Amino acid sequence: MTKSRLNFNDIKIDKVPTVYPSLEEMMPPNNIDQFINNPEIYNLGMKYGMIKIAAPQGFRQALVNNLENKETDTNFKIKIREQVLNELELSNRSNKLFDKQLEAFDKISGVEHDFNIRTKTDDNGSEISLYDLYVKIMNTYNSQDVDDCGRFVKKPTVLGKRSINKINAEDQQNTQKKRRSSRIKNISNHSTNPSVEAYDNNGKNSDCDQSEWLVPDPKTCRFLQMPLKHGKVQPSSHALKFWKSIGSNYAEVYLTYQKHLERYITALHKYEGRKPWSSKETFKSNGISILHHISEDPVKDEPPIEETTEMVEDMCKICQRGKKLYQCEYCLETYHKSCIPYLSGKKGKLCDNCFLGNFEYGFQELEKKVSIKEFKSMCKDNVDDFDEVNDLLNIEKQFWNIVYGDERVKTYYGADVHNDTKNYISGFENQPSESIRNSFLNLMNLPNDEHTLLPLLTSITGISLPWCYFGAKFSVFGVHLEDHFTYSVNYQFSGHPKIWYCIKISDSDKFHEYIKQKYPDFIRRQKDILHQLTMTISPYDIDLHERIGIKFFKACQKPYEYIITFPKCWHFGFNLGFNHNEAVNFILPNWIPYAIEADNVYRRDGRKNVFDIYKLIQKNIVVNNNISYSEKLFEHVKRVIENIQLSVEILITEKLVDKYTPEKLDLSPYSNSYLVNEVSCDSCKKICSFAMVLVFKDYQLHDNKKTLNLNQILQYSQKVNDKSQDHDYENLDNFISNHSDNEHKALYLYCVGCYVKNHSRFKNYLTTEIVYMDDELNRSDVFVKDELYGLPVSLEPKHEVL
Structure with a gap:
């Protein structure tokens, strides 16, 4: 339903604080860990989610932009993204996508399509689109308010969000599983993999997030019947209740449904x-x-x-x-x-x-990559003579009205430009000033800073190398959290300001819950939408504030200024014209708890890891001589190891054998290969830590399982193709999305968490094998190994830095 969805008068967005360090504070022996963990800085970051740092005058005078003299250099090219602004807001995009579906359906039905149908719901100007009406119908039919015939019923007694009938059904199912050991039952019921918790939802009215959505039959669904008197026949009370809930103009809304939506829902029901x-x-x-x-x-x-x-x-x-x-x-x-x-x-x-x-x-x-100068020439209508105090709110109004409006406005963004060729990586390269060369806020230094955990990772662009961003007027960087909830730092070299928004860290989960409730149909189709950086939302959105009251902050970043975002801080924004920014991630020891939380979120959302957090923890333990700190870290590893041991017990039960020893695969030859990060679960997409479960479709391949190397396993599971050595890393995700779930798979690959949770669904358990992935880290003297499997199960009482 549409009215004005934005309120710039009553919703006030405070600015994040600005920190003004001296040049000496940005130089050794000071370091990034000391800087961030300074109580004043850290408390501000955790309160606001991000902070702005204004570089001192000495830093500004000494800094030279290494890319400034490469504006026409053909060795530095920008890949340009075209952005349509009103497609970035999810309500607009959902309506556009659904309208295209209806157009496609009308085309094969031989019916002329009417575009962008909206119907007034009352006399106050409120409207409802066909998509919003479709979602309301689906939500109502799949709620606990109606039965299978679409009749409104009294709500059943609910205990802990589950009906007594559902509890009784579960109890009956549980009596059939008594042969399973109590340990298997207890641990598998507390699996940390939310992405697969709903495989057994049979009831239409389940409250589970992943429960089955059923489509009503318009011919028999009572609340979808005509809410008007037809001859002597009175309208159904169920129909009146539903249609009147939409608005006083419910009769016209029904006629719109009957003309434009009923045929589609009928076809959907029969499909x-x-x-x-x-x-x-x-x-x-x-x-x-x-x-x-x-x-x-x-x-x-x-x-x-x-x-x-x-x-x-x-x-x-x-x-x-x-x-x-x-x-x-x-x-x-x-x-x-x-x-x-x-x-x-x-x-x-x-x-x-x-x-x-x-x-x-x-x-x-765009097909053609351009030079910096060519991109700059594409950036027209920049916001010139901008005064932050007097002009910011007016510019925000102009931008957000376009995003939430109907006008189709295009812009361009040279985002995620990365280059590993020396002298073409960053503006921070080749600094003549020793102060700039040595500063921990030189983004070329930060990834290798020994006071961070990044040196423990192999080179990952964007994590361990800066990315360049070239903005144009109103180009957008979408709502997102950093990969694995890491810290990030962004520096502006030149150009027009960049407007940032962030959400208070303590409101982070509330924001995700809001998106899930506001756009349930979208989340069911694209559950990782908030990881894609392709959507935005206005901090002046009335509904967002009325529903949950999320706290937003903003910043206006100009040349010579840094923005640092803290772990688990949602942030997004837009540019006022051409500008050149660079960003890189970094991780500090206090980030580890957020990393574990991010790992669980990735599993929930089916999001692939950038790196294996548990291997990073292992490396951190090996090089750390703080016993107390290492023991706390190893508690995270122990939970994964326990799942591996449990998976062995389950397989012993399933195979009806007395003993089972997992296969062992040595990953040492792949220590510097991207292939290790391709060992990802077919179900939750998580990188498999320490072990993987292989379910063979090909019996001959199963018989030869001991001869398989990592590259072959990834080929047979369709993670990479048979020319993987020539395959560009950034193209692998595209290959996986098109090939990872087709009939040509010879085997399926799962993490132990998904196997523990869903082993009862695996029909071919006789060709299911657990493969323990061994490497130099696991063999380190720092760890006590399990005698049977060689898994690290605890720490040696004392260990020294290796």
């Missing part, structure tokens, strides 16, 4: 294929956004296309194989039916991605 919101089935995304499809205009008076078994000969978009393909009439891509099922209509076939909606979205990238 028997996999659905993107299903928790029991794996929906295969084609990886492309329906917003970027260029479909052909329907030809009027064209004769209907008869249903045929004849297939197009081309290449399948998903598996890259030919034979027996069909072409989607909307996206015009070709698929195997087994890869992407379809819906048939009068005018042809519609792939399930276009019919059901995958809600994929990404910025379009």
Whole structure:
């Protein structure tokens, strides 16, 4: 429903504090750990989520931008993203995506499509879109307020958010599992993997986040019936209750539903294929956004296309194989039916991605890379003569009204520009001043600072090398947390200001919960949306403040100023014109608890790790001589080891054997290879720490399991292709998304957490094997090893720095 969704008059956003260090405070022997953990700095950071640092005059005078003389250098190129501003706000994007789905459905149905339908719900100007109406129907039908027939019922007695009927059903199921040992039952019920907790939801009215969403049948669903008197027939009380809840103009809303939405929901109800919101089935995304499809205009008076078994000969978009393909009439891509099922209509076939909606979205990238000077020439209408005190709020109003509006405004962002070629990495390279060269706030020094934990990681761009960002007017960096909730530091070299917003760290979980409740349909389709940096939300959003009262802060960053974000701080913003910024992440010892929390969040959201936090902890223990500190760290490792030991007990029970010894795979030859980070779980996407569970589909491969090396395992599980050594690391994620869940897998790869939680679902347990991944860290003398498996189970009473 739409009214004015922004309030700039009553919602006040305070600015984050600015710190003014001296040049000496930014130089050795001072270091980043001392600087951040200074009580004044640390308390400000934890209170606001981020702080601004204004470099002293001596620093500004001595600093030379290494990239300034490379504006026309062809060796430094910028990859440009095109951003459509009103597609970045989730309400707008959801409506646009759903409208495209309806257009695709109407196309194969032979019906002329009406775009962007909105209906007034009352006399006050409130409106409802077709997507909002669709979500309300789905939410109502899948709530505890109605039964299977769509009749409103009295709520059942609830204990701890679960009905007595559900508890009784669970008790009955539990009586059938008495053969399982109590230890297995207790630990598996407390698995830390939320992403797989809902496989057994059978009830329509389950409250679980991952419960199955069912689609009502408009013909029989009582609350979807006509809320008007028809002849002598009075309207259903259930229909009146539902439609009146939308607004006083409910009759017109119903007629809009009947004309534009009823046919689609009926087809959705009858569709028997996999659905993107299903928790029991794996929906295969084609990886492309329906917003970027260029479909052909329907030809009027064209004769209907008869249903045929004849297939197009081309290449399948998903598996890259030919034979027996069909072409989607909307996206015009070709698929195997087994890869992407379809819906048939009068005018042809519609792939399930276009019919059901995958809600994929990404910025379009321009084909040509440009020099800094060329990009600068593209940046028009910069906000010049900007006065922060007098102009900031007016600029914010202009920007957010575009983002929340209907006008389609494009801008460009040269984001995530990274280069590992010497002299082309950063503006901080080649500094003539010794002070700048040695400063811990030189972003080239920070990743290798011995007072941080980053030197324990191999080189990861953006984590251990700076990234360059080139902004244009109103270009956006989306709402996000840093990878693994790390610290980040951003420095502006030149150009127009960058406006930052952040959310108070203590409100971080509230914000995620708000997005999940506000956009349930979106989260079910794209549960890692908040990790994608493709959405934004205004801190002046009325609904956000009225629902949960989240506290926002803002900052205006100008040249020679740093922004430091603290762990688990949501942040986002926009640029006022062309500018050049650089950023890098860093991690300090006090970050470890946030890292463990981030690991669990990644599992919940199906987000792939950037690095293995447990291996980083292990390395930290090996080089640390503080026994008390190391023991606290090892408690995190112990929980993973216990899950591995439990998985062995489970497999012994499943295989009906007295003893089982896991296979051992030596990872030492891969210590500097990206392949180690590709050992990720098919279910939760987490990097497998210390061990992995392999479920073989190919029996011959299972018989030869002892001869498999890491590269072969990753090939057979479709993590990498058979030319992985020539494969660019940043392209691997694209390969995985298209190939990790198709019928050509020879084996499936899981982390032990997912196996412990879901082992009862594995039908082929006879070809299930646990593989312990050995390496030099595990063999370190710092750890006491398990005699049977060689796993690190505790620390030696005393250990020295190695």
